[in-house]
Amino acid sequence: MQQIVKSPRLFHNCSLSFPPSSTPRRVCMSNTAVVVSSVRPYSVLPLTTDPEEKAILHRMMRVDHAGEYGASRIYAGQIAVLGRTQTRPVIQEMWDQEKKHLSKFTEILSENRVRPTALLPLWNIAGFALGATSALLGKEGAMACTVAVEESISEHYNSQIRALMEADPDRYTELLQMIKEFRDDEMEHHDTGLAHDAESVPGYWLLKNVIQAGCKAAIYASERI
Numbered sequence: 076m077q078q079i080v081k082s083p084r085l086f087h088n089c090s091l092s093f094p095p096s097s098t099p100r101r102v103c104m105s106n107t108a109v110v111v112s113s114v115r116p117y118s119v120l121p122l123t124t125d126p127e128e129k130a131i132l133h134r135m136m137r138v139d140h141a142g143e144y145g146a147s148r149i150y151a152g153q154i155a156v157l158g159r160t161q162t163r164p165v166i167q168e169m170w171d172q173e174k175k176h177l178s179k180f181t182e183i184l185s186e187n188r189v190r191p192t193a194l195l196p197l198w199n200i201a202g203f204a205l206g207a208t209s210a211l212l213g214k215e216g217a218m219a220c221t222v223a224v225e226e227s228i229s230e231h232y233n234s235q236i237r238a239l240m241e242a243d244p245d246r247y248t249e250l251l252q253m254i255k256e257f258r259d260d261e262m263e264h265h266d267t268g269l270a271h272d273a274e275s276v277p278g279y280w281l282l283k284n285v286i287q288a289g290c291k292a293a294i295y296a297s298e299r300i
């Protein structure tokens with residue numbers, strides 16, 4: 076919950092808002108203009124003036140945002156095909172979590188003025204197509220896709236966790252906490268896929284390897300473009 080402190084004397088028609096664990100942000104409104112102060116809003120990214128650190132963190136957030144966007148589109152494609160089956164609630168639950176992950180990264184990108192990858196329109200179509208195509212193989216096909224994608228995303232988050240831990244765990248406490256939480260969600264999705272017969276789809280290992288090669292390529296491209 077935000078704590079609002081009115082400051083009528085200094086800022087006519089203004090308020091100071093305190094999001095949880097954050098620096099106060101001053102928002103001023105008048106009849107003619109809206110002025111947002113330069114005080115930086117809360118973010119899980121630490122403030123930095125080091126261009127190299129900034130570039131690394133921004134690249135991390137860009138690719139994570141792209142990954143969550145792609146994952147969300149995959150589940151949208153699966154729901155489009157399997158939305159009227161008994162599998163819907165399982166897929167919907169995972170999709171809802173991806174939406175939360177995506178919205179957090181969208182917020183971080185916006186707060187830190189990080190541009191998203193230019194490849195989002197491609198991930199929009201490719202993600203949906205992958206989800207829908209895998210679901211056309213049946214529930215097992217959709218789950219095999221889930222296992223492949225979620226394993227790739229978990230490994231990706233694990234490599235980021237390792238890098239941040241090696242760099243400075245105290246400096247990146249909040250970022251690490253968030254990525255670990257998301258990684259755990261992805262591992263749960265992976266296990267859900269296995270529990271729902273992913274491995275019983277014909278050509279499971281081939282399908283999994285092809286999808287994971289695609290995920291690696293998507294990660295590589297989203298970090299750079």
Ligand SMILES: [Fe+2]
Nearest residue numbers: 143146173176
């Ligand atoms: Fe996710």
Ligand SMILES: [Fe+2]
Nearest residue numbers: 225260261264
């Ligand atoms: Fe996931």
